[in-house]
Amino acid sequence: xxxxxxxxxxxQSTAAVSFIPKRYNSFFNTFTSDQLWKSMTALTGKAHKKAxxxxxxxxxxxxxxxxxxxxxxxARMAWPGLNxxxxxxxxxxxxxxxxxxxxxxxxxxxxxxxxxxxxKRITAPEDRGWTSKSWGGRGLGPPDPIPGENFEGFExxxxxxxxxxxxxxxxxxxxxxSALVAVGNKQGAIGYAYGKAxxxxxxxxxxxxxxxxHLVYIEKYKDDTLFHDVESTFRRxxxxxxxxxxxxxxxxxxxxxxxxxxxxIKDLYARIYGSKNPVNVIPAFFxxxxxxxxxxxxxxxxxxxxxxxxxxxxxxxxxxxxxxxxAIQESLGTDWDKELPLEWKxxxxxxxxxxxxxxxxxxx
Numbered sequence: 001x002x003x004x005x006x007x008x009x010x011x012q013s014t015a016a017v018s019f020i021p022k023r024y025n026s027f028f029n030t031f032t033s034d035q036l037w038k039s040m041t042a043l044t045g046k047a048h049k050k051a052x053x054x055x056x057x058x059x060x061x062x063x064x065x066x067x068x069x070x071x072x073x074x075a076r077m078a079w080p081g082l083n084x085x086x087x088x089x090x091x092x093x094x095x096x097x098x099x100x101x102x103x104x105x106x107x108x109x110x111x112x113x114x115x116x117x118x119x120k121r122i123t124a125p126e127d128r129g130w131t132s133k134s135w136g137g138r139g140l141g142p143p144d145p146i147p148g149e150n151f152e153g154f155e156x157x158x159x160x161x162x163x164x165x166x167x168x169x170x171x172x173x174x175x176x177x178s179a180l181v182a183v184g185n186k187q188g189a190i191g192y193a194y195g196k197a198x199x200x201x202x203x204x205x206x207x208x209x210x211x212x213x214h215l216v217y218i219e220k221y222k223d224d225t226l227f228h229d230v231e232s233t234f235r236r237x238x239x240x241x242x243x244x245x246x247x248x249x250x251x252x253x254x255x256x257x258x259x260x261x262x263x264x265i266k267d268l269y270a271r272i273y274g275s276k277n278p279v280n281v282i283p284a285f286f287x288x289x290x291x292x293x294x295x296x297x298x299x300x301x302x303x304x305x306x307x308x309x310x311x312x313x314x315x316x317x318x319x320x321x322x323x324x325x326x327a328i329q330e331s332l333g334t335d336w337d338k339e340l341p342l343e344w345k346x347x348x349x350x351x352x353x354x355x356x357x358x359x360x361x362x363x364x
Contacts, residue, residue: 184262228338232288295321
């Protein structure tokens with residue numbers, strides 16, 4: 001009987017015990033304050049999936065975590081284990097209110113003022129390109145140095161960038177960037193090349209360094225223009241280039257202007273007929289620059305003097321080149337092909353007489 005009663009009392013005591021599950025670890029003390037703030041302020045997965053395939057709006061993000069301490073709030077409360085250490089100076093900390101810090105309020109005010117300030121442009125105005133969103137016309141600096149050459153004085157310009165796609169069996173639609181870059185030292189040495197890579201900067205760098213290895217020298221008259229008029233053709237593109245006097249400037253396509261600046265050409269008129277694709281325009285322009293002959297080469301080929309007429313000399317010609325040795329011919333025998341006649345698109349339209357013009361009345 002005694003053993004039975006003891007067992008009965010043990011069962012009664014066991015039935016009175018209840019177990020309450022309690023967790024001492026949570027995400028509040030396992031994650032850092034930056035991770036906790038990011039979970040509250042960051043975008044969800046659905047927000048990232050919106051407008052897929054479209055260009056999202058670029059807005060300046062405001063970092064709300066700057067100057068803030070999690071759990072502190074406006075009351076500046078100190079929570080041990082959250083924003084203050086649990087043990088400090090060998091003493092267990094309790095929840096308390098922090099002292100007022102005037103420097104922190106001043107720091108928060110400066111941070112909020114900086115949010116509304118507009119970002120300053122880092123690039124110089126001459127290196128921003130033709131438009132604000134395209135890479136065309138932007139400068140990339142000199143090419144990377146190679147053994148024996150540092151490319152001092154050279155500059156590079158982006159002339160054309162396009163995104164191309166290739167369909168593969170394993171990857172599928174594979175995107176890459178194709179870039180066309182020109183390099184020159186503004187003293188006659190110039191070259192261009194293509195670069196292709198998955199990344200934009202890698203394609204530009206590859207094209208820039210490749211163009212530095214394919215340099216050609218362009219002859220210039222008086223260091224600012226061509227020796228004579230040139231017409232060149234490449235595929236469906238035709239370019240007519242006319243030499244101009246000093247101070248005329250560059251009146252041509254913006255791609256040709258960048259090439260002329262890199263080559264050191266200051267005065268030129270050029271007009272493009274047909275396709276204006278830079279992939280065709282640039283080879284056509286380079287072919288025309290390389291096809292020109294110097295005055296000395298023309299004199300040696302024709303066995304005649306090459307003369308030039310200037311306004312300050314009136315009708316008197318100025319000899320600019322003479323043939324080296326041999327007899328001088330009296331007539332050329334063929335038509336002079338170094339001066340292109342104007343086409344109907346290049347002729348200046350005649351001013352139409354005003355119907356309101358009368359004698360004694362000045363019209364502007």
